[in-house]
Amino acid sequence: MARKSWMYAVLEAVQYEMRQDKNMIWIYELTPPVASTPGMPVINLEKEFGRKRVVNTGIDENWMASCVLGAGLAGSKAVTYIPYQGNCMCFQVIQNHAGKLRSMTGGMASMPIVFLLEMTGQTPGFAGQHSDYEIDTYYAHIPGVKTVVPSTPTDAKGMMASAIRDPNPVCYLYPAGLRELMEEVPNEQYTTPLDKAAVRTIGSDISIVGSGGGMPEVLKAADLLQKQGMKVETIDLRCLKPMDTETLVKSVQKTKRLLTVDQSYYTLCPGAEVIARCAENVDGARFKRIAFPDAPPPAAPEMFLWMRPNADHIIAAAKKLVG
Amino acid sequence: MFELESSEVSQETAGSAWLPTASRRTFLKGVAGAGAAVSFMSKSAWANGEIGFWAKDLPADKLTEMFNTIVRIRWHERTMVDKMITDPKYRGYNHFYAGQEAVATGVCAALNNKGPFDQLDLVYSTHRPTGHAIAKGVDMKKMAAENDFRATGLNGGYGGEMHLSDKSCGFIGADGMIGPGHVIATGSAFAFRARDSKQVAVVFGGDGTYATPHFHSALNNAALLKLPFIYVLENNLYHQYAHYSYSCPMKDIADAARTYRIPGVVVDGQDVFQVYNVMKTAVDRARAGDGPTLIEAKTYRYYNHWGAPGAEAGQLGAFGYDPLAISSFRPEREVRAWMQRDPVDICRNILVNWGVLTRARADEIEAAAKKEAIDAFAWADKQPFCKPEDGLKNVFVEGVVPARQFG
Ligand SMILES: Cc1ncc(C[n+]2csc(CCOP(=O)(O)OP(=O)(O)O)c2C)c(N)n1
Numbered sequence: 001m002a003r004k005s006w007m008y009a010v011l012e013a014v015q016y017e018m019r020q021d022k023n024m025i026w027i028y029e030l031t032p033p034v035a036s037t038p039g040m041p042v043i044n045l046e047k048e049f050g051r052k053r054v055v056n057t058g059i060d061e062n063w064m065a066s067c068v069l070g071a072g073l074a075g076s077k078a079v080t081y082i083p084y085q086g087n088c089m090c091f092q093v094i095q096n097h098a099g100k101l102r103s104m105t106g107g108m109a110s111m112p113i114v115f116l117l118e119m120t121g122q123t124p125g126f127a128g129q130h131s132d133y134e135i136d137t138y139y140a141h142i143p144g145v146k147t148v149v150p151s152t153p154t155d156a157k158g159m160m161a162s163a164i165r166d167p168n169p170v171c172y173l174y175p176a177g178l179r180e181l182m183e184e185v186p187n188e189q190y191t192t193p194l195d196k197a198a199v200r201t202i203g204s205d206i207s208i209v210g211s212g213g214g215m216p217e218v219l220k221a222a223d224l225l226q227k228q229g230m231k232v233e234t235i236d237l238r239c240l241k242p243m244d245t246e247t248l249v250k251s252v253q254k255t256k257r258l259l260t261v262d263q264s265y266y267t268l269c270p271g272a273e274v275i276a277r278c279a280e281n282v283d284g285a286r287f288k289r290i291a292f293p294d295a296p297p298p299a300a301p302e303m304f305l306w307m308r309p310n311a312d313h314i315i316a317a318a319k320k321l322v323g
Numbered sequence: 324m325f326e327l328e329s330s331e332v333s334q335e336t337a338g339s340a341w342l343p344t345a346s347r348r349t350f351l352k353g354v355a356g357a358g359a360a361v362s363f364m365s366k367s368a369w370a371n372g373e374i375g376f377w378a379k380d381l382p383a384d385k386l387t388e389m390f391n392t393i394v395r396i397r398w399h400e401r402t403m404v405d406k407m408i409t410d411p412k413y414r415g416y417n418h419f420y421a422g423q424e425a426v427a428t429g430v431c432a433a434l435n436n437k438g439p440f441d442q443l444d445l446v447y448s449t450h451r452p453t454g455h456a457i458a459k460g461v462d463m464k465k466m467a468a469e470n471d472f473r474a475t476g477l478n479g480g481y482g483g484e485m486h487l488s489d490k491s492c493g494f495i496g497a498d499g500m501i502g503p504g505h506v507i508a509t510g511s512a513f514a515f516r517a518r519d520s521k522q523v524a525v526v527f528g529g530d531g532t533y534a535t536p537h538f539h540s541a542l543n544n545a546a547l548l549k550l551p552f553i554y555v556l557e558n559n560l561y562h563q564y565a566h567y568s569y570s571c572p573m574k575d576i577a578d579a580a581r582t583y584r585i586p587g588v589v590v591d592g593q594d595v596f597q598v599y600n601v602m603k604t605a606v607d608r609a610r611a612g613d614g615p616t617l618i619e620a621k622t623y624r625y626y627n628h629w630g631a632p633g634a635e636a637g638q639l640g641a642f643g644y645d646p647l648a649i650s651s652f653r654p655e656r657e658v659r660a661w662m663q664r665d666p667v668d669i670c671r672n673i674l675v676n677w678g679v680l681t682r683a684r685a686d687e688i689e690a691a692a693k694k695e696a697i698d699a700f701a702w703a704d705k706q707p708f709c710k711p712e713d714g715l716k717n718v719f720v721e722g723v724v725p726a727r728q729f730g
Pocket residue numbers: 030059083085086089450451499500501502528529530531532559561562563628
């Protein structure tokens with residue numbers, strides 16, 4: 001165990017898998033696969049595995065995604081790290097090729113690949129193109145790719161190990177707003193399932209469901225509500241597809257109140273799917289979702305921070321639902 | 324003037340751009356034999372600053388205006404760096420353009436920047452937009468306010484640096500994405516051709532754009548349809564922190580033009596008049612219906628990729644390693660070498676040489692530019708902040724979208 005950042009934990013998982021499998025490759029642009037954490041060795045995949053296996057490319061995210069797909073079809077495990085600015089540039093190849101090839105080939109295509117898609121975690125000041133957190137449901141909507149969004153360094157490591165070992169293409173969303181998050185993470189390799197939500201706090205009054213970059217605010221709100229006596233069950237979705245209906249339904253059957261929290265846009269946000277699944281399976285429950293309005297993120301921090309759901313919004317919504 | 328037969332790029336043109344860094348030696352060795360550049364410079368750049376046509380024929384006030392633009396951009400950048408470093412309340416950031424001023428200035432001096440919208444030439448800019456914006460005619464005060472997200476800023480605080488836009492002078496604007504804008508610009512050029520307008524569409528792009536599919540799509544389609552489109556590629560040697568040899572196999576990116584059967588020109592991006600000359604030729608060609616041109620300006624940025632790491636208040640340029648760069652960086656010696664061929668100095672010396680300016684007059688112009696920049700930031704500082712709920716506006720032409728962050 002040692003305290004590690006999100007990316008250190010991820011690269012530790014990748015390093016382990018690359019040591020096991022000398023054919024595995026990593027393609028990146030701008031962001032070198034380098035991470036350090038106090039008291040631990042620096043991880044530098046490019047240095048360790050050489051430029052034949054770990055390559056810095058030009059600005060062409062479509063190529064990067066196509067490259068790992070091609071590598072997978074040729075029988076190699078491959079990961080590409082797409083920076084947040086380019087995280088929709090490769091949409092088409094994931095949607096129309098990675099997601100469909102297994103089905104179209106009658107099950108023959110091999111795609112042991114991971115698209116590590118960075119999201120900004122909604123940064124104020126950068127506006128529109130650089131503040132988005134929108135891609136979670138874009139990618140989750142594609143059939144044939146698994147879509148996960150870990151929110152803690154521990155999950156990040158275990159889910160990366162699982163994603164690399166998974167024979168399916170995995171969209172692994174990285175909420176870069178959590179870059180600074182540190183926690184104790186085991187040093188040895190372990191796997192975390194790609195189809196299970198995590199129950200973070202247990203309670204019987206209300207279920208609050210969030211994911212990715214929104215989780216710190218959800219946990220903060222839950223903590224404050226609990227101090228005020230509300231019994232809050234918080235669930236970290238982690239896996240958008242497949243989504244863990246069972247954990248969600250069980251929780252809402254108990255609490256009968258569901259609040260979903262998303263940093264992505266309101267229309268068709270992950271919370272909409274969570275509510276739909278619970279509504280189909282639980283009678284007599286009440287629902288509420290909060291999300292970013294259906295507007296491109298404006299630059300000015302005054303506007304942006306007012307629009308982004310925060311702990312205060314979550315607390316107010318939870319009180320309305322429970323009160 | 325633009326020829327497709329091969330000729331050599333003059334050493335003058337390339338200048339100190341080609342001081343090889345140790346890690347890039349193999350690249351340079353490789354490209355040396357990779358075929359001659361399609362070059363206009365071999366015929367025009369007899370010596371640095373000596374140009375036989377266009378700029379030298381311009382009236383003195385136009386030439387003076389070009390110097391004025393260069394120093395306005397320079398002092399905008401320097402004032403902003405100082406502000407970022409010294410004023411903790413300041414929220415703006417920049418992808419600084421200092422060092423590249425001659426490119427924006429020479430390019431925009433050859434364009435129509437005033438008048439009704441349907442007669443303006445359109446400029447599509449990049450994530451490094453402030454120099455392009457000033458050269459095209461954007462108001463410095465309003466831009467400064469926008470960069471600090473003020474309600475009275477150029478774009479009402481919605482855009483910020485990477486989305487600066489000003490329709491009134493044909494500045495379609497900054498674009499935070501690398502690539503797509505170049506293809507979109509060809510759409511404007513297509514519209515111009517369809518309506519028999521004499522307008523041209525110009526796109527600025529960095530060396531990093533070469534690797535994007537958009538670079539190739541823009542040039543191919545513009546060539547196929549003979550569009551009034553000019554691609555100005557500012558090769559400042561780095562895309563973000565990586566040397567351009569990581570994304571382009573040629574020394575001269577202008578070589579790519581040959582593939583599309585259009586002129587590809589290498590120009591010394593530190594010399595505003597040489598930039599103007601190639602641009603004027605390209606604009607004339609585009610207006611005459613003869614199709615697109617690719618211009619590659621060899622240039623350099625004095626600051627790091629983004630923000631002000633390594634910079635010090637009152638000092639021009641940032642030296643040393645950018646902490647954001649993690650593993651790749653540019654050598655300090657290279658930055659200093661490029662600063663020896665400064666676009667402000669080059670422009671000043673040429674104009675003094677031509678008898679257009681005295682050194683004293685040039686200093687006055689520069690002092691006024693500095694004052695204008697300082698005043699612009701001071702004005703911006705007093706502008707009102709945005710109203711939070713206005714974030715729901717401007718999504719559609721009509722109305723506002725519902726707030727969804729409350730329960
Ligand atoms: C599609 C896309 N991918 C990645 C980025 C991140 N990015 C921002 S600036 C930049 C480098 C641009 O290099 P270049 O075009 O050479 O311009 P320079 O910054 O050197 O002036 C990159 C890759 C982006 N903005 N858009």
